[in-house]
Amino acid sequence: MRATRWITDLRHFMTVGGRLVSDRRTSLPAYLSMVVEAATARPAGSWVPSPIRCYRRPGRKGCQGRIHVYRAESPDLVEWACPACGAFGIITGWEASRWDLQDAWTQPPVRGHTPSHEVELSDDEYTALRSCTELMREHRVTVVRAIFRDGRIVLSGSSGEACSEAREVVPRPEEGPRASPCA
Numbered sequence: 001m002r003a004t005r006w007i008t009d010l011r012h013f014m015t016v017g018g019r020l021v022s023d024r025r026t027s028l029p030a031y032l033s034m035v036v037e038a039a040t041a042r043p044a045g046s047w048v049p050s051p052i053r054c055y056r057r058p059g060r061k062g063c064q065g066r067i068h069v070y071r072a073e074s075p076d077l078v079e080w081a082c083p084a085c086g087a088f089g090i091i092t093g094w095e096a097s098r099w100d101l102q103d104a105w106t107q108p109p110v111r112g113h114t115p116s117h118e119v120e121l122s123d124d125e126y127t128a129l130r131s132c133t134e135l136m137r138e139h140r141v142t143v144v145r146a147i148f149r150d151g152r153i154v155l156s157g158s159s160g161e162a163c164s165e166a167r168e169v170v171p172r173p174e175e176g177p178r179a180s181p182c183a
């Protein structure tokens with residue numbers, strides 16, 4: 001399959017107030033902002049398999065690939081690649097936007113916290129968490145740093161607290177939509 005290369009400037013998808021433009025015809029702005037969060041919430045210099053689904057719809061059928069993300073330093077660039085369809089892209093213009101989480105992971109770890117608690121999420125749970133605006137910032141960082149490993153979505157954090165708080169706000173079917181702050 002022929003690879004497609006996408007070069008996008010996130011500012012072209014933002015309003016003057018710094019929010020995403022809303023366009024029902026395309027999910028591209030939301031896709032780009034998710035990739036930027038996933039790439040900037042971790043140190044630069046290595047490719048990471050994220051749970052984010054490929055944006056492309058070759059032949060009108062959604063690509064089943066999960067996007068790998070990368071952040072380069074000097075110049076600051078976010079890159080993404082789909083291992084399934086071969087599409088790859090570069091995103092610029094995200095610095096200092098609300099999706100730039102570079103400052104979030106440079107904070108020193110809290111003393112006494114043991115590293116690496118892991119929680120597995122379903123696709124629905126991950127999607128719900130990604131669209132949740134009620135999460136504390138540090139817990140949002142935990143969510144956007146989720147990886148896709150062995151066919152599973154894995155959250156890991158320096159404490160179990162972020163993982164379990166993130167998990168708790170996931171809407172449960174039996175609770176009905178109003179029980180969740182993210183509904």
Ligand SMILES: [Zn+2]
Pocket residue numbers: 054055056063064065082083084085086087
């Ligand atoms: Zn793809």
